[in-house]
Amino acid sequence: MSAPFATAVGTAAAVRLGERTARQVVEEVLARVGVREGEIHAFNTVLAGDARAAADALDQRIARGEDPGPLAGVPVALKDNLCTRGVPTTCSSRILEGWKPPYDATVVERLAGAGAVVVGKTNLDEFAMGSSTENSAFGPTRNPLDTTRVPGGSSGGSAAAVAAGFAPLALGSDTGGSIRQPAAFCGVVGVKPTYGAVSRYGLVAFASSLDQIGPFAATVADAALLLEVIAGHDPMDSTSNPGPAAPISARLGDGVEGLRVGIVRELVKGVDADVEARVREAADALAGAGAKVDEVSLPTVVHGLAAYYLIAPAEASSNLARYDGVRYGLRVDGTDVAAMNAATRGAGFGAEVKRRIMLGTYALSAGYYDAYYGQAQRVRTLIIRDFDAAYEDFDVLVSPTAPTTAFTLGAKTSDPLAMYMSDVCTIPSNLAGHPAMTLPYGTGDDGLPVGVQVMAPALGEPVMFRVAAVLEASRG
Amino acid sequence: MADPEAGARAYDIVVGLEVHCELRTVTKLFCGCRNAFGDEPNTNVCPVCLGLPGSLPVLNRQAVEYAMAVGLALSCEVRPSLFHRKNYFYPDMPKDYQVSQYDEPINVDGHLDLPDGSVVGIERAHMEExxxxxxxxxxxxxxxxxxxxxxxxxxxxxxPLVEIVSRPDIRSSAQAVDYVRELRAILVTTGASDGKMEEGSLRVDANVSVRPAGSDTLGTRCEIKNLNSLRSLGRAIDHEAARQWDLLDTGERIVQETRHWNEDLGRTVAGRSKEEAYDYRYFPEPDLVPLAPDDAWRDRVRAAIPMLPAARRARLCQAAGVDAALAGTVVELDLDTLVLAAISAKADGRRAVNRAVNEVAADIDAARRLDPAAFTKLLLLEDQGKLTATQAKQVLAELLTAGGDPVDIAAARGFEALGDDALAGAVDAAIASNPAEWERFKGGDAKVTGFFVGLVMRASGGKADGKAVTALLRERAAAG
Incomplete structure (x- = not known):
């Protein structure tokens, strides 16, 4: 299947060779934004002026004979929880009203260093808490493939931007599936790298031990290119893996001959029949390409959702404490400091954020810590053990990315638990810190894309991408 | 109010101290901002120490080394450790949580030996921001x-801070003051702290309780904050103990609470009440990795610690034959190296200590420039009777202000101790020409001693040793 828009790989090559100018590329995507952004609402901020200026500067460098780098002239959309110097970074929350970071996230610096052009900041569920981008203080994003449907979340704006051709590449963050689930819903490729592979410096924290920045792209090769640019050690992030990132693109065509592929029984069971059917077809395709495919059981992954909804809110309750009205963002006055704090937070946070802060505060409270947070961490350890055991017998694991295709707006907003179930297949990789990615693999009965998830052990991105590339090539 | 010092006390004081020590690093604990006191407000800040969204901490290696040095100097076990988040809202805390070490601190189970021989246990010495x-x-x-x-x-x-938590082993305000003084000396010796209480480099909280004399159960304690000097510490403990004992004496109950020392009022006042007690919701800081110093790193830090005050005192006591208190004064003045250099060149130890504490210490800035060899040479001249005490002090004063060779200085001033015969002659001459005064002296009137010494001094041009003159006068009087 060929992508409907120019790829990042192709665009960068054309710009570097002088076949196209960066300015032309930017104008092309901005034109699409002009046509469809009104109905989709992928962006919180469109940076048309900055993008044009950056493109012109790149074109001048190219004219002088310089090479701006592997993403020369490629438009990129950034999830609006990535800090951009002097540009509002809202996390789609009222509480960060008016705040402009004085610094760029490490990934933003690396994109600039590779010649990419940032075209805008994309919508998300407030502070990345949600699975549909309906929890944005600035209104929902709609799925470009069917605007009655959600794009998934929390990185729904980034997924929609790539699907709508607003940018060939986008960055999101994935704490429990927030890149992979919206990528699946919007029919694009989405990657959650190994925890520590990409610096979190400048990513506004939701749950620090789970958060990881990763790429959205229309193709597996584009996603690999973007990941290679943003990955690698960063001294500003203590949890960043040492050493340079492993090359991925160079090994994309190595195939799957002899690879051992496990289909995770617990994650296939209970998903929609059409979704399961596409996963089975993907497994058959891998077997046809020479992989050894078998089912594998990871009994504890079914507890991942429960563990996640203790660990992530607990960390969030602490990470979001700083939004107190004292230093930046919204301030609602009160009779004293405590009243000001409470009034600010009451007015600034949406319902889902408040729900999770309360959940997390409770989970960490004296007398409850061990029963909730402590127990969840023990479950996390068991899930890691299950993965480790599975990876003794398999090189990669495969599952659905989400139990369903994109649902309609409003379908789950009144039922948080039903919404949380959207992430049941993606959460285990976050808990384990392992890489996982999704790519579109056919459609469901409703004609909307189905995502297949490929998981690998820590630092297993090269093999994971090889499998994804084979699946991509096998699609009709 | 009961007086804790009055007679046989009816109660015992039990004190545990928490000392917050700012580490003397170049940069802060988790970012590259300058760690400096007294700069223009909000100039040494960055996204990390302002807790801006998206920022992350990176641990300062120098801070870890200072923390280890403090632990090792306090005979602690240095262990693998973790950072936790201590969550509470306060406007001066940018993230609304403090990164601190909780149940797995870097240093545990040490002790501090005080100059008086008492030992105070150290529960832990942990790192925090x-x-x-x-x-x-x-x-x-x-x-x-x-x-x-x-x-x-x-x-x-x-x-960066190290919080040093003592066990409740302290039994008086004086011992508490000694503990902090000794701890400060250790912190300064290791290089971890500048020891400046007035700038908040060292901040002390005291947990104080009382119990009937001889009891071994602990009473309800109050934590006293805001102790900015050793004087405040001592006064606050005494007043708080007296307050608590008065309560018990009148059948009232002591409420566990935080109290603040008010230096002007001379008493402690209640701080935040029990209803506002925080649940800090500690959990491991996910933005930092566990800290596990290996043996080699720990050994390097240990090897780099200079000799500690207790060892310096012991060394001086032995070398100079002086008591611990006097040795402590010399070490506190940082003059023990000077004294030991003189002793190793066979100068009299006691005299060396006395000259150091009395004359050299009088101008401590000049003392830092004093040439140890010249000091030694001067002491030897005095030991050998070539200079009187008075002359030696004058030569030393010039050594301190201008430097030089003691022999040259003495010669330039015409100093040489009066020979025995010349001295006896001068004394006899003074007696012969003042018969009335001599009769009074023989009659036991000590007041005329000075009169005769002054005469001899004048006659000898200041070369006579006053003590020798007095001795001779007594000898003559005894002989009739």
Missing amino acids: DTGKSSHVGGGGGRIHGADHSLVDYNRAGV
Whole structure:
């Protein structure tokens, strides 16, 4: 299947060779934004002026004979929880009203260093808490493939931007599936790298031990290119893996001959029949390409959702404490400091954020810590053990990315638990810190894309991408 | 009010101290901002120490080394450790949590030996980040309640601290003061701290309780904060103990609470009440990795620790034959190296100590420039009777102000001790020409001693040794 828009790989090559100018590329995507952004609402901020200026500067460098780098002239959309110097970074929350970071996230610096052009900041569920981008203080994003449907979340704006051709590449963050689930819903490729592979410096924290920045792209090769640019050690992030990132693109065509592929029984069971059917077809395709495919059981992954909804809110309750009205963002006055704090937070946070802060505060409270947070961490350890055991017998694991295709707006907003179930297949990789990615693999009965998830052990991105590339090539 | 010092005390004081020590690193604990006192407010700040969204901490290696050095100097076990988040809302804390070590601190189970021979256990010495500093303006007397508005300076936010927690082994305000003085000396010796209590480099909280004399159960304690000097510490403990004993004496109950020392009122006042007690919701800081110093690193830190005050005192006691208190004074003045150099060149130890404590210490800045060889040479001249005490002091004063060779200085001043015969002659001459005064002296009137010594001094041009003159006068009087 060929992508409907120019790829990042192709665009960068054309710009570097002088076949196209960066300015032309930017104008092309901005034109699409002009046509469809009104109905989709992928962006919180469109940076048309900055993008044009950056493109012109790149074109001048190219004219002088310089090479701006592997993403020369490629438009990129950034999830609006990535800090951009002097540009509002809202996390789609009222509480960060008016705040402009004085610094760029490490990934933003690396994109600039590779010649990419940032075209805008994309919508998300407030502070990345949600699975549909309906929890944005600035209104929902709609799925470009069917605007009655959600794009998934929390990185729904980034997924929609790539699907709508607003940018060939986008960055999101994935704490429990927030890149992979919206990528699946919007029919694009989405990657959650190994925890520590990409610096979190400048990513506004939701749950620090789970958060990881990763790429959205229309193709597996584009996603690999973007990941290679943003990955690698960063001294500003203590949890960043040492050493340079492993090359991925160079090994994309190595195939799957002899690879051992496990289909995770617990994650296939209970998903929609059409979704399961596409996963089975993907497994058959891998077997046809020479992989050894078998089912594998990871009994504890079914507890991942429960563990996640203790660990992530607990960390969030602490990470979001700083939004107190004292230093930046919204301030609602009160009779004293405590009243000001409470009034600010009451007015600034949406319902889902408040729900999770309360959940997390409770989970960490004296007398409850061990029963909730402590127990969840023990479950996390068991899930890691299950993965480790599975990876003794398999090189990669495969599952659905989400139990369903994109649902309609409003379908789950009144039922948080039903919404949380959207992430049941993606959460285990976050808990384990392992890489996982999704790519579109056919459609469901409703004609909307189905995502297949490929998981690998820590630092297993090269093999994971090889499998994804084979699946991509096998699609009709 | 009961007087804790009055007669046989009816109660015992039990004190445990928590000392917050700012580490003397170049940069802060988790970022590259300058760690400096007294700069323009909010100039040493960055996204990390301001806790801006998206920022992350990176641990300062020098801070870890200072923390290990403190632990090792206090005979602690240095262990693998973890950082936790201590969650509570306060405007001078940028993230609304403090990164601190909780149940797995870097240093545990040490002790501090005081100059008087007593030993105070050290429960732990852990690392944490300092908060910013609030000032409350208008009304409220500098407290947040009642203030018109508050200003926050985040220069101090993220400055590395080591909190040293003693066991409740301290039994008097004097011992508490000794403990802090000794601890400060150790912290300065290791290089971890500048020891400046007045700048907040060392901040002391005291947990004080009382119990009937001889009892071995612990009473309910109060934590006293805001102790900015050794004087405040001593006074606060005595007053708080007396307050508690008065309560018990009248059948009242002591409420466990935080109290603040008010230096002007000379008493402790209640701080935040029990209802506001925080649940800090500690959990491991996910933005940092566990800290596990290997043996080699720990050994390097240990090897780099200079000799500690207790060892220096012991060394001086033995070398100079002086008591611990006097040795302590010399070490505190940092003059023990000077004294030991003289002793090793066979100078008299006691004399060396006395000259150091009395004359050299009088001008401590000049003392830092004093040539140890010249000091030694001077002491030997005095030991050999070539200079009188008076002459030696004058030569030493010139050594301190101008330097030079003691022999040259003595010669230039015409100093040479009076020979025995010349001295006897001068004394006899003075007696012969003042028969009335001599009769009074023989009659036991000590007041005329000075009269005769003065005469001999004048006659000898100041070369006579006053003590020798007095001795001769007594000898003559005894002989009739």
